[in-house]
Amino acid sequence: xxxxxGISKVYRQGGRELSALQDVSLxxxxxxxxxxxxxxxxxxxxLIRCVNLLERPTQGRVRVNxxxxxxxxxxxxxxxxxxxxxxxQHFNLFSSQxxxxxxxxxxxxxxxxxxxxxxRVAELLALVGLSDKADTYPARLSGGQKQRVGIARAxxxxxxILLSDEATSSLDPETTxxxxxxxxxxxxxxxxxxxxxxxxxxxxxxxxxxxxxxxQGRLVEQGKVVELLSRPGTHLxxxxxxxxxxxxxxxxxxxxxxxxxxxGEHSTRPILSTLAxxxxxxxxxxxxxxxxxxxxxxxxxxxxxxxxxxxxxxALAFLREQxxxxxxxxxxx
Amino acid sequence: xxxxLTHSLWVATLETLYMTSVATVLVVLAGLPLxxxxxxxxxxxxxxxxxxxxxxxxxxNVGRSVPFIILMVAIVPLTRLLVGTTIGTTAAxxxxxxxxxxxxxxxxxxxxxxxxxxxxxxxxxxxxxHRRVVFRVLLPEALPSLVRGTALVVIxxxxxxxxxxxxxxxxxGDLAVKYGYMRFRTDVMLGCLAVLxxxxxxxxxxxxxxxxxxxxxxxxxxRAHD
Ligand SMILES: Nc1ncnc2c1ncn2[C@@H]1O[C@H](COP(=O)(O)OP(=O)(O)O)[C@@H](O)[C@H]1O
Ligand SMILES: [Mg+2]
Numbered sequence: 355x356x357x358x359x360g361i362s363k364v365y366r367q368g369g370r371e372l373s374a375l376q377d378v379s380l381x382x383x384x385x386x387x388x389x390x391x392x393x394x395x396x397x398x399x400x401l402i403r404c405v406n407l408l409e410r411p412t413q414g415r416v417r418v419n420x421x422x423x424x425x426x427x428x429x430x431x432x433x434x435x436x437x438x439x440x441x442x443q444h445f446n447l448f449s450s451q452x453x454x455x456x457x458x459x460x461x462x463x464x465x466x467x468x469x470x471x472x473x474r475v476a477e478l479l480a481l482v483g484l485s486d487k488a489d490t491y492p493a494r495l496s497g498g499q500k501q502r503v504g505i506a507r508a509x510x511x512x513x514x515i516l517l518s519d520e521a522t523s524s525l526d527p528e529t530t531x532x533x534x535x536x537x538x539x540x541x542x543x544x545x546x547x548x549x550x551x552x553x554x555x556x557x558x559x560x561x562x563x564x565x566x567x568x569x570q571g572r573l574v575e576q577g578k579v580v581e582l583l584s585r586p587g588t589h590l591x592x593x594x595x596x597x598x599x600x601x602x603x604x605x606x607x608x609x610x611x612x613x614x615x616x617x618g619e620h621s622t623r624p625i626l627s628t629l630a631x632x633x634x635x636x637x638x639x640x641x642x643x644x645x646x647x648x649x650x651x652x653x654x655x656x657x658x659x660x661x662x663x664x665x666x667x668x669a670l671a672f673l674r675e676q677x678x679x680x681x682x683x684x685x686x687x
Numbered sequence: 688x689x690x691x692l693t694h695s696l697w698v699a700t701l702e703t704l705y706m707t708s709v710a711t712v713l714v715v716l717a718g719l720p721l722x723x724x725x726x727x728x729x730x731x732x733x734x735x736x737x738x739x740x741x742x743x744x745x746x747x748n749v750g751r752s753v754p755f756i757i758l759m760v761a762i763v764p765l766t767r768l769l770v771g772t773t774i775g776t777t778a779a780x781x782x783x784x785x786x787x788x789x790x791x792x793x794x795x796x797x798x799x800x801x802x803x804x805x806x807x808x809x810x811x812x813x814x815x816x817h818r819r820v821v822f823r824v825l826l827p828e829a830l831p832s833l834v835r836g837t838a839l840v841v842i843x844x845x846x847x848x849x850x851x852x853x854x855x856x857x858x859x860g861d862l863a864v865k866y867g868y869m870r871f872r873t874d875v876m877l878g879c880l881a882v883l884x885x886x887x888x889x890x891x892x893x894x895x896x897x898x899x900x901x902x903x904x905x906x907x908x909x910r911a912h913d
Contacts, residue, residue: 406812408808408811408812432814432815432816433814434814435811435812435813435814436813436814438812440809440812440813442805442808442809444803444805446803446805446806446808446809447806448806448824448827448828449806449828449903449904450827450828450830450901450903451827459810459813459823460813460814462823463813463814463815463819464814491903492903493903493904493905493906494906507813511813517812
C-alpha cells in the first residue's frame with residue numbers, strides 16, 4: 355500500500371547541509387496501522403511528508419496505492435494526493451470556514467456536485483460525532499473536536515490511506531484516547547490503512563500493529579509491536595520499559611531477584627502461584643506492569659524469590675524452561 | 688462661514704471622495720494581484736520565480752521610496768497620456784494610484800504571509816490546484832487583515848489626495864490651500880481639516896468593523912455566529 359525505498363532527505367540551509375533522513379525503507383500493508391516512533395527532531399515529519407511528496411526526498415522511491423509518486427506529472431500527483439488523507443498535530447483547519455465548509459473542501463477539490471457534497475458532509479460529521487457543529491467556526495471547538503473535524507475532512511474523498519503527523523500530540527490524555535479509539539474504529543470498519551508518526555509510546559501501544567523506530571534519521575528497528583515489546587533487548591522494549599527503579603540497595607530479603615517478561619500465553623498463566631505450589635518458594639513482588647497491547651497482553655515483573663537455595667534454583671530453572679525469564683535478570687542479580 | 692464657502696467645502700469634499708474612491712478601486716484591483724505574486728514567486732512559494740520576485744520587489748521599493756510630491760511631477764507625461772490633462776481631479780487620480788499600488792502590494796503580501804503555512808500544506812495535501820489555494824485558502828484566511836490594510840491604504844490616499852489637490856487637483860487640499868492658507872481664512876482651513884478627520888475616522892471605523900465581521904479566529908468573538 356505504501357512503500358518507501360532508500361529514502362534520504364538532505365536540507366540545505368545557507369551553506370550547511372542537514373541530513374534529516376538516511377536510507378529509510380519501510381512497507382505499510384493494506385489495512386494496517388503502522389507507527390513511526392521517534393524523538394523530536396528524529397525526522398518523523400520529514401518522513402511522513404515524503405509519502406505524499408509535501409517534501410521531495412533527495413533520494414529513494416515512493417510507491418503509494420500502486421503508483422510511483424516521484425514519476426507522476428504535477429497534475430497526476432494532485433489526483434494521487436486526493437487518495438491520501440492527512441491529519442496534523444495542529445489540525446490545520448481553515449479558520450475562515452465553518453466546520454461543514456472545511457469538510458466539504460476536499461470534495462470540492464474532487465469536483466463533486468453540490469448535492470452530493472452536502473450529503474457526504476452530513477454523513478462524515480455524524481461519523482465523527484459533530485453533526486451539531488456543522489455551522490460553527492473551528493476557533494470555537496475544543497482540541498479533540500478540531501481533530502475530529504480534521505479526520506472527517508481527511509476522509510471525505512474516501513481515501514484508502516490516512517497519514518497522521520502527530521495527530522494526538524497536542525491533546526490531553528483523555529482526548530488522545532478517544533481520538534485514537536476513533537482511528538482504530540475507522541481502521542477496522544473502513545479497512546483504512548494508517549501511517550502515523552508519534553513521539554508517544556502510548557500511541558504505539560494503543561493502536562499500532564507495526565512499528566518502526568526512527569533515530570536521527572535512520573530506522574533502527576521495524577516489526578510487530580507485540581513481538582518487539584515482548585523481547586527484551588529491542589529498541590522498543592528499551593523505550594517502553596526503562597530499567598526498574600527498585601535498585602539493588604532495596605534488596606529486602608536477600609533472596610533471588612527475577613525479572614520476567616510476559617507476553618502471549620505467558621501473560622495469562624498463573625506463574626507466581628505455580629512457583630509457590632511446586633517449589634516451596636515465596637515470590638515477593640517488587641515492581642512491574644501488565645497491560646493490553648492491541649489484542650495481546652504484555653508486561654514485565656520484578657520480584658524476589660525466597661526459600662531454600664535448592665528450591666530457588668529449581669524454580670529459576672522452571673522459569674527458564676518456560677521461556678519467561680528475561681536474560682538480564684539471570685545474571686544481573 | 689458664508690453660504691458660498693460652505694458650498695465650496697461641500698464640493699471639495701465630493702471631489703476628495705471621488706478621487707479617493709476611484710483610486711481605491713484601482714489600487715485594490717492592481718495591489719491584490721501584486722501582493723499575491725510577491726508571495727507566490729518568493730523562495731519556497733507555490734510558484735517560485737526568484738528573478739520575477741526580485742524585479743517586483745525592487746519596483747515596489749522604488750515606488751515606496753519616492754516622495755509623493757516628486758512622483759506626481761515625475762509622472763506628468765503618463766498622466767497626460769492617460770487623462771489628456773494634468774490638472775483637475777481625474778488627473779490627480781493617476782499619481783494617487785501609482786503611489787498607492789506598491790503600498791497596497793506590501794499590505795496584501797504581509798496579510799498573506801500571516802496565513803499559517805500549515806493551512807496551505809493541508810490544502811496541497813488534499814490535491815488542491817495552486818489557483819484554489821490562492822482563492823479558497825490564502826485570500827479568505829487573510830481577509831480580515833486585507834480589510835484592515837485596505838483601510839490603511841484608503842487613509843493614506845485621503846492624505847495624498849489633499850496633497851495632489853494642493854497642486855491643482857481640486858478637493859479639500861486645494862480648498863484648504865487656496866482659502867485657508869493664501870487668504871488667511873482660518874475657518875475654511877479648519878472646515879477642511881474637520882472633514883478630512885471625519886473621513887479618516889469613518890474609514891478606520893468601517894475597516895475595523897468589516898474586518899472583525901470576517902474574523903473567526905477568536906473563540907469568543909462577539910460577531911461569530913453559530
Ligand atoms: N524545511 C526544513 N529545512 C531545514 N531543516 C529542516 C526542515 N524541516 C525539518 N528540518 C530538520 O530536519 C530534522 C528532522 O525534522 P522533523 O522531520 O521535523 O523531525 P520530527 O518530526 O521527528 O520532530 C530536524 O533537525 C529539523 O530541524
Ligand atoms: Mg514533527
